[in-house]
Amino acid sequence: MTEELAFNSKHTIAYEANARNSIPTYDMLFSMIQSYFRVQLGEKEASLLVVGAGGGNELSAWGPSNPKWAFTGVDPSKDMLQMAMHKSVQLGLEDRVKLIQGTVSDIPLTDSKFDAASCILVLHFIKDVQQKLELLRTIKDKLKPGAPFVLVTAYGDPAEAELQDRINVWKSFFFDVGYDASKLDEMGKMIMNISFIPEQQIEQLLQEAGFTNSTRFYSTGLFAGWICHAE
Template sequence: MNSEMAQVYETNARVSIPTYDALFGMVQSYFRAELSGEGASVLVIGAGGGNELSAWGPSNPEWTFTGVDISEEMLKIAQHKTNQLGLSNRVKLIHGTINDLPEDTAVYDAASCILVLHFIDNVQEKLDLLRTIHSHLKPGAPFVLVSAYGDRDSTELKDRLHVWGSFWLDAGRAPSKVNEMVNTGIMKISFLPEKQIEGLLQESGFTNITKFFVTGLFGGWICHAAGSNGVGIESEV
């Protein structure tokens, strides 16, 4: 495991999202409110780094986790945290995408996709990921999505980019470096307007879609997987 890489990742994440640790606590509270006291299986998309595992594993001994990530190096970090916390018997880590889950994998009681969607450029591929996540969830299961969002051409996003840059200035980054990060770094990720993200969730089969988190460039949504039996489907007004 590359400990230096892990440290850089942890530090940068907390600068980029000052409420980073609080976010995982909020998601845990949501899952706890939705899941029974019995054993619950949680699917973690983008598990590299292991922060979901370290945030939710120790305090929820009845939960099991399946984590998927395309970065082998980041999964090594997640495995190291899992071993340190004594969670190995409750965690399965898979190198690849959600499509690499075993074909006989049962559906899950809950799922998270935190800081992944904005790294997928193609809108259809975003939709495919969300649909596949939905297909691996039990009817009514809670799902949490956290992603960068915004209309690239809007003044609103430009204002939030200015605030995001200020996070890094306050963390000691030089103004020239921050400008470079904005112009050639963060703007390379795939931003979608909030309503379009919510539309993708709805099109993927999720319902009760509610925005619960905003910090800087990032937003979070909670929702439920609607089933073919109608579970979790809101009635039309």
């Protein structure tokens, strides 16, 4: 194994395990989104924009069983993109996968608009609400009218006890796989460093960005998912 492959394997295994500890329904989430996209996109060839494609899980979940889908993944992290590239090659998807290191604004203006897009577990890493809105707007501008968009993000009002209750639920997922109590207390404090906003505000941002018919289809622990469509 080359040094690069060893790096990728080690990080991929750690990332995969952590995602599934944090979100026990992680794999089901991808399958639910696939169902919706399949109905929306039908049998024709389709182009999908994957925002935050690092790790490559959208590619491995949807690529092999949807041979007519082509993916453009964007992610600012070189390391995360290496994992995505590694997975694409392993699964023989590289002819249908284009990866761009950067953000949605780095997609060439000459590229055609996309038939669908996802932004999974990215928005809560953006602290500023105006920047969250900007990201959603740039995604909307890259989509064909009516195209489906799926947003999955942490949500909640940091001032409300309800979020603390959900953090306790989230910690219990890790407790059950063997994390010790002191580590969990530390994790409970650390998680507050991500940017939580209430779900009403997320729905408002989607609307302001130009998405319609937003509906919350998914929720597990700290995270929830919305399906909507570009105007």
